[in-house]
Amino acid sequence: ALLTNGSLIDPATAEWLSGIHCDFIQVSLEGSEATHDSIRGAGDYQRVIKALQNLRKAGVRTMVSFTAHQGNYREFPAVVQAGQECGAMRVWSDRWLPLGGAAAGYGVLSRGETRAFFTSMDTVRRKGAGCIVPKTEVAMHRALQFLIAGGRPYSCQAGRNLLAVMPNGDVYPCRRLPVSVGNVFQQPLETIYEESPLLRRLRSDDAVPAECRTCFYAQACRGGLRCLSHAITGDPFRKDPGCWFHENPIG
Numbered sequence: 001a002l003l004t005n006g007s008l009i010d011p012a013t014a015e016w017l018s019g020i021h022c023d024f025i026q027v028s029l030e031g032s033e034a035t036h037d038s039i040r041g042a043g044d045y046q047r048v049i050k051a052l053q054n055l056r057k058a059g060v061r062t063m064v065s066f067t068a069h070q071g072n073y074r075e076f077p078a079v080v081q082a083g084q085e086c087g088a089m090r091v092w093s094d095r096w097l098p099l100g101g102a103a104a105g106y107g108v109l110s111r112g113e114t115r116a117f118f119t120s121m122d123t124v125r126r127k128g129a130g131c132i133v134p135k136t137e138v139a140m141h142r143a144l145q146f147l148i149a150g151g152r153p154y155s156c157q158a159g160r161n162l163l164a165v166m167p168n169g170d171v172y173p174c175r176r177l178p179v180s181v182g183n184v185f186q187q188p189l190e191t192i193y194e195e196s197p198l199l200r201r202l203r204s205d206d207a208v209p210a211e212c213r214t215c216f217y218a219q220a221c222r223g224g225l226r227c228l229s230h231a232i233t234g235d236p237f238r239k240d241p242g243c244w245f246h247e248n249p250i251g
Contacts, residue, residue, distance in 0.1 A: 001026065006051030007044065014051075014058035024061040024089065027051060029082060031066075031075035039072075052086035062088045069096035069107035073117040080124050084136045092139040093121065095242060097176060097231040108232065114242035118148040125149065143225035147245055153220040158227070158236075159202030163193065173202055176227035177236060201237070202226075209239040211246065 002017070006027040009017070017025065030036040033045040055062050064083040066076060076093060083091040095114065096107055109117060118140070125138035140149035143156065158174035159181075165171055169185040171192050172178055181199055182192035193199060201207055209223040223229070224240025232241045239246070 003027075004051075005040070005044075006048045009051035009054055011054050011057070014054035014060060017055065018058040018060050022060065024063050025055055026063040026065055028065045028067065029079045031072035032078050035072050035075055049082065049086060052083075052088060056087040062086070064088045064091045066091065066093040067096045068093050068109060068117055070109060070113065071107060073109060073113060074120070076117065076120055077124050080128075080136065080138055088136050090137045090139050092142070093117075094142045095225065095228060097225075097228045099176075099178065099231065108228070109242055111242055111244040114144065115148070115244050118145050121145070122148045143228075144221075144240060144243055144245075146221075153217050155220060155222050156224070156226045159196075159199040163189070163199075165189070171196075173199060173236075174227055177230055179230070179236075207237060209237055211239040215245065217245070 002022045002025045004025060004027060027048050028040075029045070029048060030039045036045040036048070037043065052062055052064075064079065064086075066072075066079045068076065080091050095109055098108065121138060121140055125140060128136060128138055140146070141151070141154055143154050146153045156174075158177050162174055163171055164173070164175040165184055169183040170180040171182045171184060171189065172180060179198060181196040184192070207222060208218050209229075212218050212221070212223050215221070223237070224243050226236040226240075228241055229238040230236040
């Protein structure tokens, strides 16, 4: 897979990419053209659309990602429509989170907004699922989305089956959980994985937040989106701030 902003994918580049046999190429759309350009820069929306069209013509499978926040979450259906028109195989979304204390809380979906957004996603997903051969899948496999879409609960893999190694060698449990647990230029990655106190706790039963332990889904969900908990509270072992399920717990 290749993740790109798509800005340099002209027809010749798309043809070249078709020859390297990527499983898929992912680009981001942030909403309508006006919303996307307000985030990514003037003219970027059309560059992304053109990239998707060029890749489609070259026979390259594409995926569209959407990062939901308070300013754009209502525009997800428009992103799906754009993905369908460009022949994307899948559109998926995760929630925006602030990186840096000064931005804490700004733009993050509230519990009510999170539920409304996932409901909107599911409405669009069901429309596509009604087709005999769906053109574009709307995927709902991220944290808490199972509460609306059903299926197997997502469980955060940070520090378990997932690590991020940064260019300077720092190791994070996840690229969106920027807490260094070691450096590969100073220790073997295997040692970091096995001995880091944070990584060991992330893999333990103790990783389930205290607020979640009576929840029906506690062992499957394990608290939701840890990086968002860390970004908002400073503690990755608090429950997902977007979770509304505690209001009507089962069990």
